[in-house]
Amino acid sequence: MGVAEEFDVVVVGGGPGGSTLAALVAKRGHSVLVLEREAFPRYQIGESLLPSTIHGVCRLTGAADELAKAGFPLKRGGTFRWGANPEPWTFSFSASPRMTGPTSTAYQVERMKFDEILLRNAQRVGAVVREECAVADVVEEDGAVCGVRYRDAGGTEHTVRAKYVVDASGNKSRLHQRVGGDRQYSEFFRxxxxxxxxxxxxxxxxxxxxxxxxxxxxxxxxxxxxxxxxxxxxxxxxxxxxxxxxxxxxxxxxxxxxxxxxxxxxxxxxxxxxxxxxxxxxxxxxDYSYHQTRFWRPGMVLVGDAACFVDPVFSSGVHLATYGALLAARSINSVLGGEVEEKAAFEEFESRYRREFSAFYEFLVSFYEMHRNEQSYFWQAKKVTNNDRPELEAFVDLVGGVSSGEAALVDADTAASRLRSGSAEFAGAVDELQAGGSGSMVPLMKSSVVRQVMRAGSQVQMQAAMGDEAEPETPVFDGGLICSPDGLGWVRPPAG
Ligand code: FAD
Structure with missing residues (x-):
């Protein structure tokens, strides 16, 4: 047997979780191998998507433009015959200022087409993709995961080494027990x-x-x-x-x-x-509501259905998979780049990911109380997400996937249009820019209202445009990390 191939990262599974992670790590210049058991396109359930995936994460991976060309039906929101109200009621994502204009819609997708676009995008930005390659197990050394064994289409077995193995192999994952043991199934959603x-x-x-x-x-x-x-x-x-x-x-x-x-x-x-x-x-x-007790261990990370899944009524599956992949990619990029130590990087990933999963889980438990009406559901969404916006907005933020306030999940244009409608100071700065002005974004970014929204809205993109002029994000958790200016890593917040 020859010397094992080596990559920075091996991703098991080429669904939305795996291809998102692969793209975001490849974009930072690390070597990535995606091993996918099936030949794409392949069938999958999970067809109704959220704006956070389309306009947030897929903008960062570079897949958004290709998706826009695919002709998927535009989903404005949801219509429910649910709860005490005998009549159907409807919500639109546009009820939240975080999702205005073009970012207030998501897509209904045939997953054979959607997943293929995401996987080819990962390839386009630098990941190596091998289909019809089924991973059998991980390889460990001194308590850390350091690679995988897989079988290719011709039946030949291979071992490949990696600094990180990502299990994104979905609901049927055979590797997830390697992190945190058995799945914890929900007693409620059976x-x-x-x-x-x-x-x-x-x-x-x-x-x-x-x-x-x-x-x-x-x-x-x-x-x-x-x-x-x-x-x-x-x-x-x-x-x-x-x-x-x-x-x-x-x-x-x-x-x-x-x-x-x-x-x-x-x-x-x-x-x-x-x-x-x-x-x-x-x-x-x-059996589709569960979570692992841990989402990572040295050398290995779980994302998407391999990590957790909650009842599908609010179409949160692909959102959790792509958001989890974004958080994990930041951790991997920061450790490989030597910017943050492993434990801090992955605890940031796990805490943010669990917080999002828990918000959906907690909300959904009360959503199944059929004696309530929609107003009561909206109030519950506000409570579980601790959102200071009105109840309907809090609900729409949650079911649009943007309630975390995570900057990368809303599009820069959304924050800009919100600012424009809310502030004469901002509108003036935009007009000056559009009229030719100084050509610099800096006066715009220095506006106090822009700073305020940067905290709640689109920090990543604005910070990217502004560089050192941007006001720093504050950590979500005490002593935690903040997102890097390009949105693809973590950094320590400045002291003081
Ligand atoms: P997957 O999409 O499952 O991708 C995993 C990939 O890994 C697959 O391509 C698989 O072939 C590959 N793989 C598996 N094992 C191996 C191996 N050993 N080696 C190599 N590759 C492997 N979500 C929504 O967002 N909207 C919805 O409307 C929605 N409706 C749902 C309805 C139902 C009834 C259910 C059960 C789920 C629904 N979901 C929905 C959830 C959605 O299906 C998943 O959350 C989503 O597909 C997870 O993406 P993933 O990338 O984690 O995994």
């Missing part, structure tokens, strides 16, 4: 989902045509996600005690559940189920 695809279903009236529609009914709830003008993803989430019926005859079970839910039955009135190709089968997934 449900299962069955789902299929339909052609020709109805759409909500404009402007909510492409919203996700979620409808609660006696046995559980349905999602109804438009993936094109004619194709719809339809799934039912039901209690685990229905497992026998569902697994015995999934097709019949789905049909019976649709008949039980008048709003979904009405939407599917003119539709026919897709029965061929990747969308032709009814699929079942269970």
């Amino acid at each position: 449900s299962l989902a069955l789902f299929g695809y339909f052609e020709g279903g109805k759409r909500l009236p404009e402007p909510n045509r492409n919203n996700i529609l979620c409808v609660a009914f006696d046995s559980g709830w349905f999602w109804y996600i438009p993936l094109s003008d004619t194709l719809t993803s339809v799934g039912a989430v039901v209690q685990r005690d229905m497992a026998e019926k569902v697994q015995g005859d999934p097709e019949r079970a789905l049909r019976d559940l649709i008949d039980e839910c008048p709003m979904i039955a009405d939407h599917l009135g003119p539709a026919r189920r897709v029965t061929t190709g990747e969308y032709g089968q009814i699929r079942v997934r269970k």
Whole structure:
């Protein structure tokens, strides 16, 4: 056997978590290998996305423009028949000043297309990608993970060494126990989902045509996600005690559940189920709310479904995977660059990631209290996220993925338009810039209102534009780290 190949980072899994991490580490010039078991494009569930992923993380990875060209339906928000209110209610991401203008929409995506764009983007910015390569296990030395063993498409086994191994291999990960032991399953969310695809279903009236529609009914709830003008993803989430019926005859079970839910039955009135190709089968997934007790150990990190997952009603899965990948990439970049020691870097990653997971988890527990109305849900979102904005805004911030106040999750343009509408001082500075002015961003950035919003909004991009003139971010946790000016690493806050 020859000498093992060596990379700075090996990423296991080329889904949104893995390809985001790979791109953000490659962009800092480190060598990255992505090992993906399947040949892309491959099927995956998780089609409704949040603005934080599209306009925040995918802007940083460089995938945003390619995504914008792909023609995915624009999702303005969600429509829910849920809780005490017998009528459907709708929220729009644009209700939050953190998501205005073009950044107030996300996409509904066919994951075969979305995941492929992200993986090819990682390749474009420098990651080496090998498909049909299944990782069997990690390699350890002196208590630290230092590589992986994998089998390629031809069946040949390889060992590859790395300073960091990232497990981004999703829900079915076989490596996650290597960090923190067994999964901790939620006692609360013990449900299962069955789902299929339909052609020709109805759409909500404009402007909510492409919203996700979620409808609660006696046995559980349905999602109804438009993936094109004619194709719809339809799934039912039901209690685990229905497992026998569902697994015995999934097709019949789905049909019976649709008949039980008048709003979904009405939407599917003119539709026919897709029965061929990747969308032709009814699929079942269970046990999908859990977390690991640790998200990292020396030499190894977990991101995405390998680390944690919470019930899908607010489409948080890809958001948590891509946000977790951003945080982990910052930690890896900072340690490899010699800027921050390993423990501090990865504890920052884990604390921020867990905080986001917990916000969704805690909120979702109360969202299943069906006797409440939407006002009560909005209030709960404000409470769990400790947001000082009005209740509806706090709710929309949470379900848009931007409640952490994490700068990189909102687009710079959003912060700019918010500032413009809120401050004459700022508007003057912008106009001066646009008229030619000094050509420098510095007067604009020195505006007191800009500073204020930089703290809450788009620190990364503004700091990048401003360099040393920017007011420093404050740490999220006492004694913690702050984001580097390029958004791709951590730094210690200045003393004092
Ligand atoms: P994945 O997307 O699962 O990618 C992991 C990759 O790793 C795969 O490509 C796999 O082939 C590869 N892999 C696995 N094992 C190996 C190995 N040994 N070696 C190499 N490669 C390997 N999320 C949303 O955002 N919106 C939704 O509307 C939504 N709806 C959902 C509905 C249901 C019923 C469920 C169960 C989930 C839903 N999700 C949703 C969640 C979403 O599916 C996941 O959170 C998301 O796909 C996680 O991304 P990931 O990159 O962590 O993992």
